[in-house]
Amino acid sequence: MPIACLSVRLGAVKSWPEPQLPRLTSTGKVPTVFDTSTRSPRRLRGSEQTARLYVCGITPYDATHLGHAATYVAFDLLNRIWRDAGLEVVYGQNTTDVDDPLLERADATGVDWRELASSQIQLFREDMEALRVIPPSSFIGVVESVDEIAAGVRDLVDKGAAYTLDNGDVYYRVSTQINPPFGTVSHDDRETMAALSAARGGDPETPGKDNPIDPLLWRAEREGEPSWDGGALGRGRPGWHVECTVIADKYLGFPVDVQGGGNDLIFPHHEMSAAHAAAWRDTPMAKTYMHTGMVGLDGEKMSKSKGNLVLVSKLRERGVDPMAIRTVILSNHYRSDWSFTEEQLSIAEARLQAWKHAAKCESECRQGLREHIIGLLREALTDDLDSPRALGILDEWAEHYADSEPSETAALSGDRVADAVDALLGIRLLD
Known part of the structure; x- marks a missing residue:
């Protein structure tokens, strides 16, 4: 079943029930963790008794595997330790409920992409509740955030940090002068960046780009794909990295105390999201970057693309x-x-x-x-x-x-x- 060409608007994504936590009479200390960006330990004090945590969410085209669960349990641990130290935790998480892998899976299985996303988000919620993961205070879908994301992309265009190809696609310019500089999160060289971009959702071979690793901010409308009114951008849908930048800014504010996810997100996702934030708001996206290891099955990395999921x-x-x-x-x-x-x-x-x-x-x-x-x-x-x-x-x-x-x-x-x-x-x- 082909995906219909649609202008769509879905309801807000809902979180899951919070587990009841015992109240301890004594109080703990704030944790010290390893910061990917500085490659050194950092004590996570928070600001004014509040700690802000943003963790990248799932693309809901398949159920929660142990790799997902390990990431969310790890940051649940951080949430609990912060709370034990007496801090209020403001926790934001997105869900990429419109993206190429989701649309491709929906097309291959003959299921409407919205139904597929909704069913997998619900299963994710059930898994998180069963694992007693404290839910985010803001659990936000891309679809419900399109207007804000489009506005952010337009701002980047106006600042000269983004450009439009002849087909209407909008790309971020990684040569933009920002503080902290591009590459600060991953410390990868450009050859490594190009290889990782190709392997992790980028399109370095696309002709007309200023730099092969420039990431997509707005995908112009294609026949058979869902699309939204992007104002001056034209009809289309958001790119991957910018969604987290905009959602984190709206619901937590920059800089968050911790930006977290699996270590396969260090580049390009977290590097690009940080660059967008610096170019857009002239501020770091996060004070600290934390990343979880990869989970395998019988010695091989567990991933949806390989199909070796637990x-x-x-x-x-x-x-x-x-x-x-x-x-x-x-x-x-x-x-x-x-x-x-x-x-x-x-x-x-x-x-x-x-x-x-x-x-x-x-x-x-x-x-x-x-x-x-x-x-x-x-x-x-x-x-x-x-x-x-x-x-x-x-x-x-x-x-x-x-x-x-x-x-x-x-x-x-x-x-x-x-x-x-x-x-x-x-x-x-x-x-």
Whole structure:
């Protein structure tokens, strides 16, 4: 079924319910993380007791795989640690609900692209809720933001930072003088940039461009594709990178404290989004850039294009406890590349059962010891979100109760370790 040539307007994208987090009586510290841009540790203090986080969302043409989940769980960890330090977190996330891969999948399967996007966004919400990921305060679709994105592109044209080809396509000019300079996020050389651009959605072979790596800002209307009125730009639809720039500016404001995503977004996506922000608003897009590693299956990178996906929804359909899925993810450091195996899942399920048993026996644990364990968890997580170390601390805690029987003793005074595990790691141990 061909995609009809449409002028379309969809409703606002909706987020998912927020998990109920235990309130701890003590307060933690802000984390120190690795900043991709400076290639060094950075302490994330936030501004005036508020921390602003923007994480790039999915293109909803397929369900949530473990690579997606690992990224959103990692930044959920950051969200929780910030909150534990007493900061208010303003979290924005987009969803690219109109883009070439989505339209191509819709055309290939004979499903209306809007229905495909809607169904996959809903499945993503269900997966995130099951994994107890705190939802963004602003969960924004591209389709609902077209007017603002078009206005941003027009501004870039007016500033001389963008130009229009004969076919009406509008491109950003990477030679634009900006501060911080282009290349600051990735530190890649131009040869590497050209290769990555070709591999990750760019079009370096397009004739007429000032520079092969100049990215698309506005795609002029094509027959059979959805389009919108872009004013002076003509009819068309947004390019990929500029959507995040505009959405982050509108809902969070520049500079955000952290811009996050998988490390395959460093170039071109985050480099280009940062360049657009600097050229458009004369300000950095973000103070800190954080990136997660790639997740593989049996040693090969997991991706939609390769089809070697482990889907969160399919694991849940098998009856796998979402907390075991979250445990698998957190057993790997967020910046590391890792590969999923069934053995990893079995180990995670066994660890989870041991922690749950310990949580039921916890009443016999002295308050001073509980405070010590919670302190060790905080120490690990504020050190570049070291979740593997935190899970190792839980293993030692659980070993103490391996031969104990669950207690019927009344609730403890002070914070329980189980409450801290829930609040900090997002792993619920008690029903």
